[in-house]
Amino acid sequence: MTTWTETIPVFAFFALLTFLPGWLVLRWLGARGLEAVAASPVVTATVLAVAPNVAALIGLRWSWLLVIVSTLAFAGAGWLVARVLGAHDEDITPARRLLGRPRLDVVVACAIGIGIALVTILPVIARPDELVDSPDAVFHLNRIRLFLDTGDFSMLNPSFYPNGFHAWVATAMLGVGSPIIAVTNVGAIFLAAVVWPIGCVALVRHALTTSRLVTYAAGFASAAFVAFPTLLLGWGVLWPNLMGTAMTPAALVLMLQAARTRAASHVLAFAATLPGLALIQPNALFALVVFAIAWYLSSRVRAGVLGHHSWRRVARDLAIALVVLAAGVVAAPMVSASIASTQSYTWQAIPLWEAVGQIIGGRLQIYTYLWGLLVLLLIGIGWIVVRARVALPVIGMWLACVTLYLLAASSTATWTHLLTGYWYNDKVRLASLAAVPGVVIVAAAAPALRSVLERALQWVPGTGRRRTIAALLALAAIPLGTVVADAGARSAVLHYFFYPRFPERVIASRAAQASMGELAALIPPGAGVVGRPENGSPLMYALFDTNTFYRSIPVLSSGDNGLIGAGFDEMTTRPEVCAALRRHNIRYAIDSPHVYWLDHPERTSGLFHLDRVAGLEKVATAGDYTLYRITACGLGS
DSSP, X not given: OOSGGGGHHHHHHHHHHHHHHHHHXXXXXXXXXXXXXXXXXXXXXXXXXXXXXXXXXXXXXXXHHHHHHHHHHHHHHHHHHHHHTTOOOTTSOHHHHHHOOOOHHHHHHHHHHHHHHHHHHXXXXXXXXXXXXXXXXXXXXXXXXXXXHHSOOSTTSSSSXXXXXXXXXXXXXXXXXXXXXXXXXXXXXXXXXXXXXXXXXXXHHHHSOOOHHHHHHHHHHTTSOIIIIIGGGTSTTOHHHHHHHHHHHHHHHHHHHHHHHOOHHHHHHXXXXXXXXXXXXXXXXXXXXXXXXXXXXXXXXXXXXXXXXXXXXHHHHXXXXXXXXXXXXXXXXXXXXXXXXXXXXOOOOXXXXXXXXXXXXXXXXXXXXXXXXXXXXXXXXXXXXXXXXXXXXXXXXHHHHHHHHHHHHHOOOHHHXXXXXXXXXXXXXXXXXXXXXXXXXXXXXHHHHHHHHHHHGGGSTTOTTHHHHHHHHHHHHHHIIIIITTHHHHHHHHHHHHSOSSGGGOSOOHHHHHHHHHHHTTSOTTOEEEOOGGGTTTHHHHHHOOEEXXXXXXXXXXXXXXXXXXXXXXXXXXHHHHHHHHHTTEEEEEEOSOOOSSOOGGGGGGGSOGGGOTTEEEEEEETTEEEEEEOTTTTOO
8 A cells, every 4th residue: 555545545544444343232221422422432442342352252353253252342341341331312313323413513523633633644655655763663463463363353462551542453454454564544534533523523612612613613712733643653752652642532522521411321331431441542541530530639629729629628628639649659550550550651751841841841852832822721711710710620621631741751850750740751641631621721722712703803994794704713723723833843743754854763664674574485484584673674574474583663571582692603512502492493584784773782692794693604695784694503404
């Protein structure tokens, strides 16, 4: 696939796979309207992440038949639970329960967000088969290939890791096939350009009002931030994190809806999203925890300001909440080794003032401030404080994200890691999270601008339709101040990930991939091949189903990884190296002068200059890559 028109069937297939299973489950749980549509992808993730684990336990290979069976089982279980708990609405006909009543303004708003996202993303990436040059892409692509090879789509294949993203893409590939890079790229873009805007429209309408102005503003606001989704399309590359964040707005809607109404149908619908978020990327689940805490604390303060509760009661509630929060934060790494591990990541700290500029001014991996976005945020905050106080908790959520970002960016202290470690202390992930409540704030700028413009137009003769004109100008201010004003910065940051300026930033060019493909055809099926991971050879597994020993960049130095990597050039004199090669059926080695920037030469020091290593026989050279057959260790046969 070299052109985007070739991917239209893939986009359509992703739409069917992503929305239909979760939609059926949510409708029979009792969820309705836009909320059911927006949240259906995360419930689909629940189905596609949980069911393969069950299938693997009973020895079944994941297939489309199991997708259908699992969807019907989840939908049936939802219907049964809803009936038992009295959440099933008998007054709604089956046709209405499934189809609902779509509103034109909502459809238009979602189309606006989808259209802007596609227009700003597709031309920059240019080709669907272009590999994003971020190291995590190698791991994720290889895991998708492993799922397809083994039929085991569980979170334990090959070792414990959330399987939501990989199971989703691999399931899609069961229907559309390869090439794996193009399908994965389409999946990532679908999350950024379809799932995210629809979720944003649902969240804005729930947090502010359901007016047409705000609804349309939500569509424009979904594309206002560079931190998300643009940055996460390349950084990392954090595809699971992209998926979790894209689905967070809709899950947040269901959470707030359940908290407000306490209706059984809403509680059940929200509960159905939680396994999916956890198995996509656990920090998406922790994001909801942060938003819930911020919502509660902000609501208490709001109750005191508006006189709904006494300040004494508010102070008591806040104190209790903060004590419970502190206890949970301290205890979490003590009871969970996984949490302790993610909290151990350390990044270089930057000055606090610089961190403020990055998160407030949008200057994260960008060389200019996003002034239009900053102004819209300030206007939106002012409008919420003065005229839309019901949305005050949204400001609390945004401030919580900003605070976490500042801690992650400017501090390496242990106590701050207790708070930011759920996101690997990575400020990029936290910046993308801030876009969730940020979209609501930007959308709130539209009614504020309309109010100001309507007053200003009173003094302009011949403007009888002042309200309409003011509304159109207010809506136009959002894309003009963000998408248009920031077009250069937005394109540059995404282009950098797919088309780096320096060769050492490229994992494997299309020419390199073609060379590796030529050599892969010379390797017998199942025979293992080893090479320095930094030369791009781990991609041979994802692209050509070659049994590569290393499947990520970089690799761990423990166990056979370190033994083979550091001792390969001594295999003729070290029996333990030969034994490790035999354990993994490694019969070939691949060499190349190309070195990716994330280099750890000490971990694979034995794989340098294979032309000088005893016990190898040259097979062929293609481009910058040379394939060798191992003749030592009794592996020559």
